[in-house]
Amino acid sequence: MQLKKDIVMSGIRPTGFLHLGNYFGAVRNYVRMQEEYQCFFMVADLHSLTTHPDTQDLRQHVSRVIAENIACGLDPDKVALYCQSHVRETAELYLYLNMLAYMGELEKTTTFKDKARLQPDNVNAGLLTYPVLMTADIILHRASLVPVGKDQEQHLEMARNFVKRFNHRYGEVFPEPAAFNFGEDLLKVPSLDGSGKMSKSENQLATLYLADDDEMIRKKVMKSKTDSGPLSPGTPMPDFIENLFLLMKLVSAPEVIDHFKGTYQACTIRYGDMKKQLAEDMVAFIGPIRERAERIRNDSSYLRQVMEQGAEKARASARETMLAVREAMGLNYY
Numbered sequence: 001m002q003l004k005k006d007i008v009m010s011g012i013r014p015t016g017f018l019h020l021g022n023y024f025g026a027v028r029n030y031v032r033m034q035e036e037y038q039c040f041f042m043v044a045d046l047h048s049l050t051t052h053p054d055t056q057d058l059r060q061h062v063s064r065v066i067a068e069n070i071a072c073g074l075d076p077d078k079v080a081l082y083c084q085s086h087v088r089e090t091a092e093l094y095l096y097l098n099m100l101a102y103m104g105e106l107e108k109t110t111t112f113k114d115k116a117r118l119q120p121d122n123v124n125a126g127l128l129t130y131p132v133l134m135t136a137d138i139i140l141h142r143a144s145l146v147p148v149g150k151d152q153e154q155h156l157e158m159a160r161n162f163v164k165r166f167n168h169r170y171g172e173v174f175p176e177p178a179a180f181n182f183g184e185d186l187l188k189v190p191s192l193d194g195s196g197k198m199s200k201s202e203n204q205l206a207t208l209y210l211a212d213d214d215e216m217i218r219k220k221v222m223k224s225k226t227d228s229g230p231l232s233p234g235t236p237m238p239d240f241i242e243n244l245f246l247l248m249k250l251v252s253a254p255e256v257i258d259h260f261k262g263t264y265q266a267c268t269i270r271y272g273d274m275k276k277q278l279a280e281d282m283v284a285f286i287g288p289i290r291e292r293a294e295r296i297r298n299d300s301s302y303l304r305q306v307m308e309q310g311a312e313k314a315r316a317s318a319r320e321t322m323l324a325v326r327e328a329m330g331l332n333y334y
């Protein structure tokens with residue numbers, strides 16, 4: 001007998017170019033998980049409307065995210081790779097879940113508070129209920145595993161609360177979803193300037209994008225923040241240097257990292273050399289992804305076919321879940 005595979009769901013907003021944080025926090029795990037699980041990965045175009053209401057560039061950004069996911073190794077034949085707005089059931093489930101989400105908890109969400117501060121003239125209801133829409137995305141496929149970076153941890157906690165409330169009120173329809181990183185802590189890929197994390201639309205000079213050309217990668221890495229180095233053995237590492245080592249760990253060989261750690265401890269480290277090495281390792285890592293993504297992005301008929309195929313798989317799963325939801329809620333009158 002074949003055991004039923006666990007269901008995996010995750011999404012990325014098309015608000016800009018994908019970067020190393022998206023790759024190591026999310027897409028790398030998508031690629032590993034596609035072999036073992038039943039996977040649904042989508043481009044969260046509806047979520048992007050909460051902060052980017054202008055839809056002029058949306059088509060281009062959606063195509064880019066799909067192309068970059070495939071360039072990173074995602075296989076559209078193995079997973080459902082789709083666009084959020086193509087699955088209308090999302091909106092229906094979002095509506096039901098909104099009745100189970102309370103103002104107080106939504107207002108306390110860190111991402112809501114951050115975004116409300118960033119766009120005080122557009123504190124819209126979609127921004128407030130962002131975690132509810134995200135919950136709808138996940139449980140629409142009755143997923144239990146959600147590969148995401150550290151910044152999404154609170155949203156997942158809220159998703160579990162909404163699910164518990166739904167199951168308690170209407171009956172056990174959904175598994176409780178959990179953030180997933182192969183048993184390890186969720187990842188936060190830091191920005192190059194030592195302040196915060198890499199991001200699609202903020203802090204662009206301190207973020208390495210999968211579309212950056214070799215010269216841009218070198219320029220950004222060489223500009224990253226360092227100091228004059230430790231003066232005595234045992235000097236604790238400043239955050240911004242620790243971040244450089246963290247980035248190195250993502251793309252460089254272990255002996256390279258050991259070498260620079262050793263020179264740090266011996267107080268002989270030359271940050272210029274370390275950054276040059278990191279830049280070359282980043283170029284070697286990002287270059288092939290960028291080139292593959294460019295080729296895929298130019299093939300619009302292939303992208304269209306991928307999106308159609310993905311939407312069909314996602315809709316089939318969504319339809320089935322919504323039958324169970326309406327039944328559990330008693331909304332099936334005839």
Ligand code: TYM
Binds near residue numbers: 014022024026137198
């Ligand atoms: P988004 O588009 O901001 O980011 C996509 C994925 O990349 C991860 N990530 C990072 N990981 C590590 N370090 C970083 N610097 C970094 N920056 C971004 C994010 O954690 C995320 O996994 N709300 C989601 C999109 C979404 C979603 C969903 C996710 C909509 N519906 C359902 C999971 C399930 C978001 O804005 O991700």
